[in-house]
Amino acid sequence: MKMTVPTLPSSQLLTSSHALILVGGFGTRLRPLTLSWPKPLVEFCNKAMILHQIEALVQAGVKDIVLAVNYRPEVMVSVLKKTEEEFGINITFSVETEPLGTAGPLALARDILGKDDSPFFVLNSDVTCTYPFEAFRDFHLAHKCEGSIMVTKVAEPSAYGVVVTKPGTTVIDRFVEKPVEFVGNRINAGIYMFNPSILDRIELRPTSIEKEIFPAIAADQQLHSFDLAGFWMDVGQPKDFxxxxxxxxxxxxxxxxxxxxxxxxxxxxxxxxxxxxxxxxxxxxxxxxxxxxxxxxxxxxxxxxxxxxxxxxxxxxxxxxxxxxxxxxxxxxxxxxxxxxxxxxxxxxxxxxxxxxxxxxxxxxxxxxxxxxxxxxxxxx
Amino acid sequence: MSTAVTKGVILVGGPSKGTRMRPLSLDCAKPLLPIAGKPMVWHPLAALAKVPGLTEILIIGFYEDSVMSGFIKDAKREFPNIGISYLREYRPLGTAGGFTTVIRDSILRPPVPQNIFICNIDICSSWPLTEMMELHGKHRGVGTILGVNVKKETATNYGCIVSDPSSLVLHYVEKPESWISNMVNGGVYLFDKSLFDEIKIAMDDKAARAAEDPLLQLQSDEILQLEQDVIVPLAAAKKMYVYETNDFWRQIKTAASAVTASRLYLNRFKTIAPELLASSSAVIIPPSYIDPSAIIDPTAKIGPNVAIGPGVRIGEGVRVKDAIVMEGSTIERHACVLNSIVGNNCQVGPWARVDGEPEPEQDSKGKISVTVLATEVTLAPETLVRSCIVLPNKSLSKNSANQVLL
CATH class of the missing domain: 2.160.10.10 (Hexapeptide repeat proteins)
Structure with missing residues (x-):
């Protein structure tokens, strides 16, 4: 696992070659499975959950993947070593010494995410979907703003944070946590794309990207929402399987x-x-x-x-x-x-x-x- | 010395008794419920038939004659040297009431018996009748009672017996309020024919008391309880002895206890009647009883402690253990039947599971242990029925646990 700066063909500079996957902790919600095996390696449909995400990122041209973890099990290092070789990519473990929330890990991985001007993906490791990363990137590059959030429609939005856009646009106006009245049915799907400039908004301390960073970007009208087609689910607990x-x-x-x-x-x-x-x-x-x-x-x-x-x-x-x-x-x-x-x-x-x-x-x-x-x-x- | 003439009496009760055997007793008279593949009444009858000098067995109850006639016919064929008959009471007369008039005359008809066994139907026992007779021959009392030892916590549910080292009953109390002894009345008695004199005395006493007590007058003076009205005074007069056995003994009061009784009798068959048991094989674990007309798929696994009735069909990969499967039922492929009773003509679908807990030693206040499917219950494929009582003609397609399904 090295932290080298890859030499990229100039044609790809405006696309994207980096991604960060928020893996987090021990996966206590997935016990007893995670007592034997790190959460990202638990198989979902016969493939380690994280490999579904890595393969989809590779297909979209990503070469550098950062795993934001707060522990680094040897078994995961050896499994991902093989993945690095198989796909010719770099996988870096960015280990938090204290939990940094959902935004702090971006600051910790600033050296990789901010090494050029291309935008990067951020994924929560518990979510699974069809991963339309190429369409998502094209959408992001087209609106030229700082960030994009994938959103998915749910039947009962009252249990989630709802994303509300300005009428007739994809520009995010505000976020409403657990709405009592219907304000919309699009919720944050846990997959983002940002320009490196977002790193200037994040300090290296425990920070929530949803509660602290997104509202600020939205206030600058720099945040767009991208409708995810097809299935989406959070596989945080055994019953979600x-x-x-x-x-x-x-x-x-x-x-x-x-x-x-x-x-x-x-x-x-x-x-x-x-x-x-x-x-x-x-x-x-x-x-x-x-x-x-x-x-x-x-x-x-x-x-x-x-x-x-x-x-x-x-x-x-x-x-x-x-x-x-x-x-x-x-x-x-x-x-x-x-x-x-x-x-x-x-x-x-x-x-x-x-x-x-x-x-x-x-x-x-x-x-x-x-x-x-x-x-x-x-x-x- | 020639063996004294002995007769046997089996008290089977009637349709208004045996309510705790519901739902099985809704469709099948309790004495005829199959236990270890044989009707409940067969077990005391077969034991009596082996007693030396026993000439006649009278089954006394208030079921209609037609209910018992089939069994009586089969029993006569099986035990051709013994007179077997059913005597119907026309109303419940109490446990000793049956010994009045017509019935007394039937018992005492020649050859006049020296000794009379009286057996209750609702017990499961090794029936140590010959041993009781030996003891009876050695004392001068009127009767010998079978004494069994039960757990201290449950003893007060029975007639409690205190005896001396010579087996003389010193004290007898029916269902005492506080603990007296662990030895209780096992529901089997051997009496000298002078019993009938004692019954006469008991009836006269009762009539005399009734004359003084207007409340008692409301009852028929013919209702006489063997325990309270005969054994209690006989014990007080030092005329009762007790044969104490440490062999197995259970009451068969509830449907759940039928599974326990079936297991105990099947184990007993291993020594006394191995020809009744299905022979051991890769698919049959002894002891199990399988009616010759039942069809068992060679990939099924049966036993131990299973009794399978006539015309039953057991499909491929079926598992049956600690269970009674009654006449005409079908258990379809890969289904599993454990700690349960499957009544007549039931249909258990593929991968269904009929499951229960073993009967607890103590009554557990309304909690259902063994699952009982009454007559013509149908279970949809893959359905789970666990610790339930299912009444007749139900079709179940949802899982159920710990409930009565009306």
Whole structure:
């Protein structure tokens, strides 16, 4: 991980070659999965969440990516080393010694983000969407102002911060946090593009970009909103992997167009569509999968198993006749025969569920063996 | 010395009893509910049939004759050397009331028995009848009672017995308010024929008391409780003895207890009647009873402690354990039935799960443990029913837990 200044062809100088991904902390909301694996590496549709973002950035021509983290696990360094080599890019870990909020990390990475005049992307690591970075960049370059915010439409804006534009334009007028009255249904999607001049607005101290920096730029009429087409979601919690009718697999079918081996399968065991199976997984032909199922590499699904709306992470084993719905089966876990697992159960790494048990809404920490039914939702330490 | 003539009486009650067996008893008379693949009444009957010198068994209850006639016919065929008949009371007469008039005459008809066993239907026991008879032959009391030991916390739910080292009953109290002993009345008695004299005395006493107490007059003087009106005075007169067993014993009062009783009897079959059990295999874990007319897919896994009735169909990859599956029901592929009773002609869909907790040792105040599906209940595919009581003819397509489904 070096901090070199790449020599860019002059034609690209006006486009963009930098991005910063706000990774943040330990991902406590994604426990028990993040007890074993750093949050950005937890697979979403069979690919580490951060790789979805990195690949999309690379496609848009980004060469320098800064990960704003407040810790730096070795496993993440080694995984991303491979990614650097694969795509010929530089990935820099910008480690905060104290939490700097959502704006402070930009100041900390000023050397990279501000090394030329081209605009840069900023992404929250928890959000996933179709990542239309090229269209977003073109939009940003066209309006020639300081910043652009991707916005997405939601059905119930009262739970979010709503972005209000000046009538008939894309210029952001103001932000309304958790509006009581309807002022609009476009909310901040957590993906931005800025000119380096924004760095002059940010000090190296804990700062909220949403609360402190955006209102100031908007007051100067330098902030535009870009409508994101298609799906968008925040995958901060395990249930976000599973909840909602359209999740997560229409997401997967989008990603499938990016990476052919991850295309949803059309096999005879599929029931109800939207099933993504890694080619190295073994599925018994009498198992019935779907809708909305993701099976990770090396996973094994036994005879007569029935899976729906669930994620089976790599090398997990689902044994015969078991029934799984709305749950995440962690890496290397083993789910016994004739078990029923449901209601946002999340099994951490290497969890064993004995035969014939009922597991209802359990969060099971890594390396546990469960030998009695869990009939009401609880955490198994 | 030739063995004295002995007769057996099984008290089966009637339709207004056995309400705690609902919903199963809504469609099937309690004495005929299958326990370990056999009607409940079969178990005391088969035990009595093995008693040396036993000539006749009378089943006494107030079910209509037609309810019991099929069973009586089968029992006569199975035990051809013993007279088996059903005597119908026309109204509830109390546990000893049945011994009046017609019934007394039936019991005492030649060959006149020296000894009479009286068995309640609602218990599950190893029926140590021969042992009771040995003890009975050694004392000069009127009766021998089966004594069983229960947990101290539950003892006051039963008739409590205090005895001396010679097995003489010193004190007998029916359901005392405070703890007296852990040994309780097991619901099986062996009486000398002089019992009928004692009953006469008890009835006269009751009539005399009724004459003094206008409230009692309202009741029929024929209602007589065996425990309060006969055993209590016999114990007070030092005429009762107790045979204490440490073998298994349970009441079969609730539907949930039928699963426990089934397990206990299936385990007993391992030693006394292994031919009744399905032979062990990769898919059948003993002890299990499978009716010969049931169809079990070779990929299913059955047992232990499973009783499967006639005409039942078990599909591929099905799991059944600690359960009773009654006549004509179908369990479809990959479904799972644990700690449950599936009534007659039920339909359990693919990947459905019918699940319960084992029956708790103590009554747990309205909390449902074992799941009971009554007659003709249908479960949609993938449905979960856990610790529920489901009344007849229901079709369920939503998951349910811990409730009664009317």
């Amino acid at each position: 599973l909840t909602g009718e359209h999740l997560p697999l229409p997401v997967a079918s989008h990603f499938a167009t990016l990476s052919p081996p991850h295309r949803p399968t059309k096999n005879k065991w599929v029931y109800g569509g939207n099933v993504l199976v890694d080619p190295t997984a073994e599925i018994d032909p009498t198992a019935v999968l779907g809708p909305n199922v993701v099976i990770g590499p090396g996973a094994k699904i036994g005879p007569g198993a029935r899976l729906q709306r669930c994620v089976v992470l790599s090398n997990a084993v689902i044994r015969d006749h078991s029934w799984i719905a709305n749950s995440i089966i962690g890496w290397n876990s083993n789910v016994g025969r004739w078990t029923r697992v449901e209601n946002i159960t999340v099994l951490g790494d290497d969890v064993t569920i004995k035969d014939e048990l009922y597991v209802n809404g359990a969060s099971v920490l890594p390396h546990k063996s469960i030998s009695t039914s869990i009939t009401e939702p609880r955490i198994v330490m």
